[in-house]
Amino acid sequence: MPIVYRGEPSDGELIERIADGDRPAFEELYRRYARTVLGLALRRLGDRGRAEDASQEAFVAIWRSARTYDPSRGNGAPWLYAVARNAITDGLRRTPEPAADVPDGPSGGPDPSAEAEDAWRAWRVHRALETLPPNERTVIEVAYWRGLSQSEIAELLGIPLGTVKTRTRTALARLADVLEGELE
Amino acid sequence: MTNLPPDFDELVSGEVDGAERDRLRRVHDLLVEVGPPPEPSPRSAPGTNVVPLRRRRRRSALLALAAALGATAIFTLGLTVAAGDDPSAEQVVAMTGPSGASASLEIFDVDEAGNWPMLIDVRGLAPPSDGRLLELWLTTDGVPTAFCGSFFTDDDGRAIVPLNAPWRIDDFDGWVVVEAGSTRPLLST
Numbered sequence A: 001m002p003i004v005y006r007g008e009p010s011d012g013e014l015i016e017r018i019a020d021g022d023r024p025a026f027e028e029l030y031r032r033y034a035r036t037v038l039g040l041a042l043r044r045l046g047d048r049g050r051a052e053d054a055s056q057e058a059f060v061a062i063w064r065s066a067r068t069y070d071p072s073r074g075n076g077a078p079w080l081y082a083v084a085r086n087a088i089t090d091g092l093r094r095t096p097e098p099a100a101d102v103p104d105g106p107s108g109g110p111d112p113s114a115e116a117e118d119a120w121r122a123w124r125v126h127r128a129l130e131t132l133p134p135n136e137r138t139v140i141e142v143a144y145w146r147g148l149s150q151s152e153i154a155e156l157l158g159i160p161l162g163t164v165k166t167r168t169r170t171a172l173a174r175l176a177d178v179l180e181g182e183l184e
Numbered sequence B: 001m002t003n004l005p006p007d008f009d010e011l012v013s014g015e016v017d018g019a020e021r022d023r024l025r026r027v028h029d030l031l032v033e034v035g036p037p038p039e040p041s042p043r044s045a046p047g048t049n050v051v052p053l054r055r056r057r058r059r060s061a062l063l064a065l066a067a068a069l070g071a072t073a074i075f076t077l078g079l080t081v082a083a084g085d086d087p088s089a090e091q092v093v094a095m096t097g098p099s100g101a102s103a104s105l106e107i108f109d110v111d112e113a114g115n116w117p118m119l120i121d122v123r124g125l126a127p128p129s130d131g132r133l134l135e136l137w138l139t140t141d142g143v144p145t146a147f148c149g150s151f152f153t154d155d156d157g158r159a160i161v162p163l164n165a166p167w168r169i170d171d172f173d174g175w176v177v178v179e180a181g182s183t184r185p186l187l188s189t
Helices: A011-019 A023-045 A047-066 A077-096 A112-130 A133-144 A148-157 A161-178 B007-014 B018-034 B058-069 B071-075
Strands: B091-096 B102-107 B116-123 B136-140 B144-151 B159-165 B174-179
Touching: A011 A023, A011 A047, A011 A077, A011 B058, A023 A047, A023 A077, A023 A112, A047 A077, A077 A112, A112 A133, A112 A161, A112 B018, A133 A148, A133 A161, A133 B018, A148 A161, A161 B007, B018 B159, B091 B174, B116 B144, B136 B159, B144 B174
Parallel strands: none
Antiparallel strands: B091 B102, B102 B116, B116 B159, B136 B144, B136 B174, B144 B159
16 A cells, blocks of 8 residues: 655655656655665664665665656555665675674574565554654654653653553554555 | 563553454554664764764765765755764764854764764853853754753863753754853854
């Protein structure tokens, strides 16, 4: 399901504008995808510094290859994912990971197809988070990744507990709408 | 802090049931499964002027990004100094003031909680005559919008002070130092 932004251009529209050299469109796309692309790079590379490098290179690749985007072949998110993933992989080839001891016997590493599926899922979830209104995104991020209870969030943000609960429910429902395909 | 997943039943309580509750629970499970998105450091952001201190290889990517975005967009945060004494600093932002005062603001890697530790080194900024504090703010369109800490300077106008920015730095477009209660920049990027 395409991610829909109320009153905002879609990812695909932004990519088409970038293809025409529209810098504000590129900045908007960066705002939407900065954390998502870095998350993909970090998941692939494991090292924060290398992931930051790869993330920058991914955005350069997006700028340079925007003309290859064909909206008739799908919405913007999968195209962005493919370009970013390729740029990250290319960067990995140029700067391979430091040599490590090779274990004896069969590899215990993750299944590549499962790894790719996990990366795509994380990409979609992280991107969906960016579509939330800031006040809803905040309660989700604090609840899930800073370990605060609903009461603690209310105290932190200076809002009633009921408001925290309402925002949380509303945010989860919005995410469910955006992530419909992931929930099946 | 141990970040245990939140209790879904606490989040949603009993007001939602049936198919909708199942739908929200699947979102909950996905959030727990994928974990948080990382926060890009300021050096990654288009529209910021960032030259890394340690990883010079990034310069080529940044230059390409600069070419993509244009010099005016890249340099909106003012001059960034590309060399520093502290090898652990990720970037240094230079600030200047109309009185000839200056400051360098070293920004370190964001911590797990989302704080950006910083060290400001101020020179030539006389302390306010009425004893007011000096304050560092992040700005939006030049207006101080996010407070990052306060400090004094000594009689020589000098201060070296650790500060902290618990904000998403790339949401802002600059830095200023002002007197407490004032928005007039004494130092700015």
